[in-house]
Amino acid sequence: MSSQPEPGAEPGSGRPDVLVHRLPSFALPFLALLRDHFTVLDPRTDSPDEPAHAFLARRAGRTRALVCVGPTPLPADTLRLLPSLRLVVATSAGVDKIDLRECRRRGIAVTNSGAAFAEDVADYAVALLLDVLRRMSASDRYLREGLWLKNGDYPLGFKLGGKRVGIVGLGNIGSQVAKRLQPFSCDIAYNSRSKKPSFPFPYYTSVRDLAANSDVLILCCALTEETRHVIDREVMTVLGDRGVIINVGRGGLIDEKELVQFLVRGELGGAGLDVFEDEPNVPKELFSLDNVVLSPHSAVITPESFEALGELTMSNLKAFFSGQPLSCLVQGE
Amino acid sequence: MSSQPEPGAEPGSGRPDVLVHRLPSFALPFLALLRDHFTVLDPRTDSPDEPAHAFLARRAGRTRALVCVGPTPLPADTLRLLPSLRLVVATSAGVDKIDLRECRRRGIAVTNSGAAFAEDVADYAVALLLDVLRRMSASDRYLREGLWLKNGDYPLGFKLGGKRVGIVGLGNIGSQVAKRLQPFSCDIAYNSRSKKPSFPFPYYTSVRDLAANSDVLILCCALTEETRHVIDREVMTVLGDRGVIINVGRGGLIDEKELVQFLVRGELGGAGLDVFEDEPNVPKELFSLDNVVLSPHSAVITPESFEALGELTMSNLKAFFSGQPLSCLVQGE
Numbered sequence: 001m002s003s004q005p006e007p008g009a010e011p012g013s014g015r016p017d018v019l020v021h022r023l024p025s026f027a028l029p030f031l032a033l034l035r036d037h038f039t040v041l042d043p044r045t046d047s048p049d050e051p052a053h054a055f056l057a058r059r060a061g062r063t064r065a066l067v068c069v070g071p072t073p074l075p076a077d078t079l080r081l082l083p084s085l086r087l088v089v090a091t092s093a094g095v096d097k098i099d100l101r102e103c104r105r106r107g108i109a110v111t112n113s114g115a116a117f118a119e120d121v122a123d124y125a126v127a128l129l130l131d132v133l134r135r136m137s138a139s140d141r142y143l144r145e146g147l148w149l150k151n152g153d154y155p156l157g158f159k160l161g162g163k164r165v166g167i168v169g170l171g172n173i174g175s176q177v178a179k180r181l182q183p184f185s186c187d188i189a190y191n192s193r194s195k196k197p198s199f200p201f202p203y204y205t206s207v208r209d210l211a212a213n214s215d216v217l218i219l220c221c222a223l224t225e226e227t228r229h230v231i232d233r234e235v236m237t238v239l240g241d242r243g244v245i246i247n248v249g250r251g252g253l254i255d256e257k258e259l260v261q262f263l264v265r266g267e268l269g270g271a272g273l274d275v276f277e278d279e280p281n282v283p284k285e286l287f288s289l290d291n292v293v294l295s296p297h298s299a300v301i302t303p304e305s306f307e308a309l310g311e312l313t314m315s316n317l318k319a320f321f322s323g324q325p326l327s328c329l330v331q332g333e
Numbered sequence: 334m335s336s337q338p339e340p341g342a343e344p345g346s347g348r349p350d351v352l353v354h355r356l357p358s359f360a361l362p363f364l365a366l367l368r369d370h371f372t373v374l375d376p377r378t379d380s381p382d383e384p385a386h387a388f389l390a391r392r393a394g395r396t397r398a399l400v401c402v403g404p405t406p407l408p409a410d411t412l413r414l415l416p417s418l419r420l421v422v423a424t425s426a427g428v429d430k431i432d433l434r435e436c437r438r439r440g441i442a443v444t445n446s447g448a449a450f451a452e453d454v455a456d457y458a459v460a461l462l463l464d465v466l467r468r469m470s471a472s473d474r475y476l477r478e479g480l481w482l483k484n485g486d487y488p489l490g491f492k493l494g495g496k497r498v499g500i501v502g503l504g505n506i507g508s509q510v511a512k513r514l515q516p517f518s519c520d521i522a523y524n525s526r527s528k529k530p531s532f533p534f535p536y537y538t539s540v541r542d543l544a545a546n547s548d549v550l551i552l553c554c555a556l557t558e559e560t561r562h563v564i565d566r567e568v569m570t571v572l573g574d575r576g577v578i579i580n581v582g583r584g585g586l587i588d589e590k591e592l593v594q595f596l597v598r599g600e601l602g603g604a605g606l607d608v609f610e611d612e613p614n615v616p617k618e619l620f621s622l623d624n625v626v627l628s629p630h631s632a633v634i635t636p637e638s639f640e641a642l643g644e645l646t647m648s649n650l651k652a653f654f655s656g657q658p659l660s661c662l663v664q665g666e
Contacts, residue, residue, distance in 0.1 A: 025485075123493050123517060127463035131470075134635075136460055136628060140470040143627040144620045148613040152358070154629045159637035160456050179516045184456060280481040287477045294476040295469060296487045302467075304492035 015039045016321050019060050019082070022069035028091070030310030034067070038317065056081040065320055067091060067313060068098060076102040087320045089313055093117045093173070093300065094250055095330050096223040110330040111316050114172040116309040117300050122176030124299035125218050125248045128272030129165075129181075131293045132244050133158045138290035158269075161185040166214030168207055168230065169221025169249065170196050177218055189213060192221075207231070212238040216246065223250035231255065236262045242269040248299040251277040260285050263292060274299040348372045349654050352393050352415070355402035361424070363643030367400070371650065389414040398653055400424060400646060401431060409435040420653045422646055426450045426506065426633065427583050428663050429556040443663040444649050447505040449642040450633050455509030457632035458551050458581045461605030462498075462514075464626045465577050466491045471623035491602075494518040499547030501540055501563065502554025502582065503529050510551055522546060525554075540564070545571040549579065556583035564588065569595045575602040581632040584610040593618050596625060607632040 018038040020028055034040050041063060043055040050058075056078070065087040068074050076099045079085065085108050088098060093114035103110050131137055134157035142154045165181055167174045167190040178188050178201065189202040191210045196203070204210035207230050211217055217239060221227050231245060231254040239245070245268065247254060256277040262268040263286065270291035276282050279297055286292045301309070316326050351371040353361055367373050374396060376388040383391075389411070398420040401407050409432045412418065418441050423431060426447035436443050464470055467490035475487045498514055500507045500523040511521050511534065522535040524543045529536070537543035540563050544550055550572060554560055564578060564587040572578070578601065580587060589610040595601040596619065603624035609615050612630055619625045634642070649659050 119494050119518070120492060123463060124467060124469075127460065127467055127469055130456060130460035131464065131473075134457060134460055134631065136457075136464055136626065136631075137470040137473040139629055139631055140464075140627050141474065143615055143629055148615065148629045152613075154631060156635055157631065159453060159635035161452050162637065183512045183516060185452070280485075282476055282481065293469065294473050296472055296476055296481045298467065298469075298472055298487060298490065302489055302492035304495065 016065070017041055017060070017063045018317060019056075019063045019066040020044075020069065021066050021072055021074060021078070023072045026070040026072060028067065028069050029306045030313065033310050033314060034317075037314065053078070053081055065089065065317055067317075071097050074098040079103070079106065079108070087111075087316075087326075089113075089316050090330075091309060091313060093121065094222055096250060096252070100330065109320075109326055111326050111328045112330050113309055113312055113328065115328050116305060116312045118172035118176045120302050120305050121173045121220070121248050121299045122180055124274060124295075125173070125177045125220065125246055125272075126180045128246045128248070128274065128293055128295065128299075129216060129218065129244065130160060132246070132270040132272045132291065133160055133163075135290060137293050163187070163215045164189065164213060165216045165218060166190065166204070166210040167201075168192075168210065168217060168219045168253075170199060170201075171220065171222075173248070174218070174220035175199065177220060186216075208235050208238060211235045211243070214239065215242065216244045218246040219249040219253050221249055221253065223252045228252050229255040231259070233258045236268055239268065241267050244268070244270045244272070246272040248274050251275040251279065256283065263289055349398065350374055350393070350396045351650060352389075352396045352399040353377075353402065354399050354405055354407060354411070356405045359403040359405060361400065361402050362639045363646065366643050366647060367650075370647065386411070386414055398422065398650055400650075404430050406430040408432050412436070412439065412441070420444075420649075420659075422446075422649050423663075424642060424646060426454065427555055429583055429585070433663065442653075442659055444659050444661045445663050446642055446645055446661065448661050449638060449645045451505035451509045453635050453638050454506045454553070454581050454632045455513055457607060457628075458506070458510045458553065458579055458605075459513045461579045461581070461607065461626055461628065461632075462549060462551065462577065463493060465579070465603040465605045465624065466493055466496075468623060470626050496520070496548045497522065497546060498549045498551060499523065499537070499543040500534075501525075501543065501550060501552045501586075503532060503534075504553065504555075506581070507551070507553035508532065510553060519549075541568050541571060544568045544576070547572065548575065549577045551579040552582040552586050554582055554586065556585045561585050562588040564592070566591045569601055572601065574600050577601070577603045577605070579605040581607050584608040584612060589616065596622055 015038050018040055020040055020042040041060055043052045047055050060082055062084050064084050066085055068088055068090045070092050079102050088108055088110045090112045093112055095112050139154045161184055163186050165186045165188050167177055170190040170192045191204045191207050260283045272293040274295040275297055282294055319326050348371050351373055353373055353375040374393055376385045380388045393415055395417050397417050399418055401421055401423045403425050412435050421441055421443045423445045426445055428445050472487045494517055496519050498519045498521050500510055503523040503525045524537045524540050593616045605626040607628040608630055615627055652659055
């Protein structure tokens, strides 16, 4: 790389500052890569004994770019400590922990990393759907408990082919889900903020109408004020007692209390849930249900995808500091 | 249907005989459909107290067609009781319980039902592969045991995209597996009795060479004398400690004792097993492994597919009795 200061570099430094904002439990797998190109401010390692807000006030007043790691909250209170901030690069697909309204008010650009995660999340959505329909986790338990030998065959599951699959959110992830489901002979339809003319699938303006015409709903949309509890009592009712819900978005997309009741009463056919409203708490009523597959927010990534995530993060930071267009801009509120 | 006797009908009857050959635990879901068109001989219901061989000797001497249900054995001893037999319609995909050599010697045509099962089995193969790679059954167990809350995140699995997938047997099922895996960006290759020019995938003449160039092997071939233990110590060794084996064929395709040792010693990356050498016995050493998904021979069918199975069976029986060509003929030994 050039040894010349890049535009936006701090005085006295050859490299611009990038602030790494993260929960203690979330490491950044490509921190070394970041350090090759930027002066990385990381309160967790630079000054572990100092409260984060004190570090920010002391050290990050001129910082223009921040990498927000995973689900780390970035509320207005924190943003106020960063008066020069102009870019937030989120390493997650969802940005519901970032105060997008405050970012928009301040003219701070926000990018997400959905593009780097889309394949893994889409794979997982298909896997959850197959698992729920064909009862794979349940029959794996059945075998490990020695019940095949003792009680005979496990009940048959259901066929994926021919199912009407409604995708809620046809963005990076949703479109990858659709692509994967086509060779399984599913009938795909979708709901999204707007019709996507580049896709041949029927478009429904409301999730309720999509549900009324679907056997399966797959939730791939962002959690916003508009989409919170988009899967409510009414949607579950029209989806019906053979209907299946797959959630690889955010727990808050579903009214979880209602979902649990529908599943416990047998008023839904099944659910594959990678996300929950109050993680890592999972409603215990679901633990005894064989038509439910539970997963600890694992859809998002595999080790193989960290490289793509690092590349996307680096490319947006470099674009920002050289005045080039950003990719994966979040359409904030 | 015509009220005229069909060709091959028994004297004195308007309809030809069809013998239903089945284990007591295997019902035929479309028995009523069969009775609409044929005189069904079913020792299990017609004469439940009589030994099956006595019933056959007494009643089936002129029977020309037999429906062999699921994994019911059809050995030479039984075939000898049926001197007029000219057709065996197997309602299963695999015909390893049928004495194909004796059938060939006697000029008895054998058809299988792989075509009706192919979609469900292919779906299941993809599901097992995703489950093994992404650790879904294991992480579902982790949640149900309350360990997410107690121990934190479950380890990340592995990405499907980019994996080199070797399909052993590119017939009805294998080709459906390939079609499903393409949008996941897998690199597909195969081994089969012969090269299939209609498919664009690289062909390997030996399973060993396929394994040496694959991250995943998916077994979709029939169990024959040639394919018994086709996955042996050498194949597992070249597949290596990150390699994954998916078996939706028959348990006997794998040297199961060796497989267990490879998995227990960590010399294979994982396995998804729907079939076993001595069902319903499953090697207990596998019960503690999170990189293994176990399933009670469930790949084969869903309730939604029974209709297709009934149609295929009926169409072959009707073709036989009217001198038309059969579909899904088994290439016997």
